[in-house]
Amino acid sequence: DGGITQSPKYLFRKEGQNVTLSCEQNLNHDAMYWYRQDPGQGLRLIYYSQIVNDFQKGDIAEGYSVSREKKESFPLTVTSAQKNPTAFYLCASSFTNQPQHFGDGTRLSIL
Amino acid sequence: AQSVTQLGSHVSVSEGALVLLRCNYSSSVPPYLFWYVQYPNQGLQLLLKYTSAATLVKGINGFEAEFKKSETSFHLTKPSAHMSDAAEYFCAVTEGFGNEKLTFGTGTRLTIIP
Numbered sequence: 282d283g284g285i286t287q288s289p290k291y292l293f294r295k296e297g298q299n300v301t302l303s304c305e306q307n308l309n310h311d312a313m314y315w316y317r318q319d320p321g322q323g324l325r326l327i328y329y330s331q332i333v334n335d336f337q338k339g340d341i342a343e344g345y346s347v348s349r350e351k352k353e354s355f356p357l358t359v360t361s362a363q364k365n366p367t368a369f370y371l372c373a374s375s376f377t378n379q380p381q382h383f384g385d386g387t388r389l390s391i392l
Numbered sequence: 393a394q395s396v397t398q399l400g401s402h403v404s405v406s407e408g409a410l411v412l413l414r415c416n417y418s419s420s421v422p423p424y425l426f427w428y429v430q431y432p433n434q435g436l437q438l439l440l441k442y443t444s445a446a447t448l449v450k451g452i453n454g455f456e457a458e459f460k461k462s463e464t465s466f467h468l469t470k471p472s473a474h475m476s477d478a479a480e481y482f483c484a485v486t487e488g489f490g491n492e493k494l495t496f497g498t499g500t501r502l503t504i505i506p
Contacts, residue, residue, distance in 0.1 A: 285435075314494075321401065323482060323496040324436075339493070371435055380426060381494060383435035 283308045285384035287372050292389045294359070294366060302357045302387045304372035311377050313355035317341060318369040318386075327370075330355055331377070359389065367391050394419045394485050398497035406505045411455075411470040413500050415483035418464065425466045426484045426494070427457055436482065442466060453477070478504045 285306045294300045304313065312331045316324040326339030330349040344363025349355055355374075359366045369388050373381040399414040417423055424443050428436040440451025447459040453476075457468045466483060483497040 287435075321498060323498040324494075325496075326493060329493065373436075380438050380441055382438070383428075385435045386433070388433070 285372060285374055285382060287370075287384035287387050289387060290385070292387055293392050294389060295392050297361045299358055299360050300366075300389065302359070302370055302372075302389070304355045304357065304384060306353050306355075306372075306374045306382075306384075308374060308382065309352070309376075310374035310382070311352070312375050312381075313349065314373040314375075314381060315339075315345075315347065315355070315357045316371045316373065318371055324371065327357065394423065394487055394495045396483050396485050396495055396497035398481075398483055398500050400500055401498065402501045402503065404503040404505055405473045407475060408472050411468070411473045411477065411502065413468040413481050413483075413502065415457075415466045415468065415497060416464050417466060417483070417485045419485055419487055421487045423485045423487060425457075425459065426486075427451065427455070427466075427468050428482045428484060429453075430480045430482065430499075432479075439468070439481075473504050475504050475506065478502055 288303045314329040315327040318324050325341050327345050328347040330336035346358045371386045372384045375381040395418045397416045426441045427439040430436050440449045442449050442459045450456045455470045480499045480501045482499045484494045486494050
């Protein structure tokens with residue numbers, strides 16, 4: 282079945298560590314997105330990419346980095362510069378001019 | 393700049409009663425509007441979308457929404473609530489396809505009372 286796979290489902294980070302969240306899609310979608318979800322705040326856009334080897338900052342990009350080396354993959358790195366990384370992270374993808382489809386998320390916690 | 397306001401962070405309805413979840417938007421251009429549903433510890437699932445065709449949009453699971461330009465609203469309704477409708481619902485806006493940056497509301501948690 283086609284879909285978006287996020288891994289791991291739960292992730293723990295120590296202070297000062299970088300961690301990378303995986304997002305893979307087999308829907309042949311052109312665009313991919315990363316959102317952060319905090320209770321009571323909805324979803325906020327971190328980064329998005331509309332084509333391989335190109336990406337743009339969203340509303341809350343500070344402390345995060347991404348790469349888009351392959352069409353199907355869009356990993357997100359939460360760096361040590363992100364002071365409040367505990368959140369639920371959602372990856373999405375879409376064809377141009379079509380609604381976004383979401384993965385099941387990764388919950389990141391700080392030890 | 394676009395924005396979305398969802399009135400009521402928590403809504404409770406009895407099983408079989410009408411569900412009404414409110415969404416108002418702000419957009420500098422004709423908007424595209426969406427409702428998504430999220431079950432605990434899962435991603436978001438698209439319920440329905442408005443893309444400037446019919447103003448009354450029917451979605452999955454018996455939900456529908458009506459686009460009212462004069463009221464800048466896109467409220468979500470379902471005639472008869474079912475226990476399985478308990479979830480969090482998000483309204484989102486984008487300023488036209490080609491600009492796929494979605495702006496989300498803060499969500500409404502729907503509780504169904506048996």
